[in-house]
Amino acid sequence: MNATKSENPVKTLVILLNMGGPQNKDEVHPYLKELFQDREILKLPFQKILGRYIAWRRTPNIQERYEEIGQYSPTKGIMDDQSAEIAQKLDHIHPQSAPHVCVSGFRYCSPRTSEMIEQYNTADKIILFSQYPQHSCSTSGSSFCDAYRWLDKQKDEGYRDRISVIDQWWDRSDYTELWAMLVKRKFDEMKSTLGLNDKDIRIIYSAHSLPESYCTEKGDKYNEEIQGSFERIEKVLHSLGLEHEGALAWQSKVGPQRTKWLTPSTPDVIAETTQKAILMVPIAFTTDHIETLDEIDIEFRGYAEEVVDHFARVDCFNLEEKFIDLCTRLVIEHIENGYNSAIRPCCLNCEGNDCAAMRQYFGSEPVSQRELLEKSPAEAVSV
Known part of the structure; x- marks a missing residue:
């Protein structure tokens, strides 16, 4: 080096x-190729060949998604x-x-x-x-x-x-309290600006998904830690007096269609919502990236507009002082x-x-x- x-x-x-x-258009394909050739993130038959092919197929779509959010x-x-x-x-x-x-x-x-x-x-x-x-x-x-x-x-x-x-470090009280603070801040903002009450807003916690076999067969406990994070945050919010419905969902499925991923998917949870508004929480992410700025803010917003009147997302931690x-x-x-x-x-x-x-x-x-x-x-x- x-x-x-x-x-x-x-x-x-x-x-x-x-x-x-990727920082620019030319970096998208090399980035995707490395990602899909990594057997630790996604196991594929003929990993090098198929990973390179998937990256080639997905590159134009990912480039378009970055153009949608106006930045790489x-x-x-x-x-x-x-x-x-x-x-x-x-x-x-x-x-x-x-x-x-x-x-x-x-x-x-x-x-x-x-x-x-x-x-x-x-x-x-x-x-x-x-x-x-x-x-x-x-x-x-x-x-x-x-x-x-x-x-x-x-x-x-x-x-x-x-x-x-x-x-x-998901099980620390200060991590849980930080999420609860950010969720409540956005929740209260929606209530005051939109004239909603607690039960009008459904909070959907969305985490990056995994193939189900990683957890059920291999023994990766990621899904349990996400579930634990969700339960801890909800407990704090209810202790603060919020009267809402919370749900956990999984996003960003990639790879072969036959692969079974963790459920329920975020689009499915959005579709079943009966409340007037949805507040999304990117529970597994600390910093904004394409899965928050495009997948949640644009794609999921589009799904939500078919079933609710209002849609918002809690910001990732980013530069939050806490x-x-x-x-x-x-x-x-x-x-x-x-x-x-x-x-x-x-x-x-x-x-x-x-x-x-x-x-x-x-x-x-x-x-x-x-x-x-x-x-x-x-x-x-x-x-």
Whole structure:
């Protein structure tokens, strides 16, 4: 790689992990090709060939969708601003681990996680911070495995002693309360501006879907973590006095039509709505991208206009100050807990080539759900 080495001393490097997104028309096809050739996100027969074909077929459609929203992926710009604010807060609140540098590390486009590790390779500590609150092999797992494969090729044990990960933070009360605050803010705004009462508004929480077999056969617990997030947020909202109906749904199905995905789908949940208004919550996303700006704001709005009078969406966290505070707290807690990497154990019927080795590299224990099951069946059920 030709990444320029950092000339400034860095004590702590924080890399925010995300899929990323194409910055212009020419980047759409390479981005999609890498995504569909990644067996950790979607398993296909003849993966390289079929993945390349699907990317070729979908490229014109995705380019049109970006034209609809009037911009290419805003993810990098938003995350650059998030990173700057997190680093500034860390320097101020936790000077003992300063100076901090916070950057983005993307899975399918530049800047890649490996590029950022190499650019700041003199940092005393390197923290890979997953921006997926709920863990899935196809998102957090893919990003961690990608970083592990690059690190393993370096044959430099000095990295191993300095690098750690932050994973799976959906079950924190401050995460739940942040979503509840944002949902209530938009809910109250709809009531006051549209003259609605609580029961006129249906809140639909929409998460990126997975093939059902990933959860029922392989043992990926992403669906359970999304369900848990939904239930926690709803509990807080009801405790605040909201009297509404909430529903969980799944969006963004891709790949072969014969594949069965998690249900109910978001379009189906929209279609069955009997209330006057729908408020969408992008529960699995922290930063706006094509699935919020196009799929929810344009496509799903079109479906909703056939069944309700009003449609709105809660913003992703983006640059919400309380989200920056949450990320800052997560990093500080990670540092003060000794840089302990705690990655969700491998699926019960793990099919990944690098999942176990990745967890061993980062020192995350237990490595697998099966290992945990052998030690403590009750604990295995709860993780």
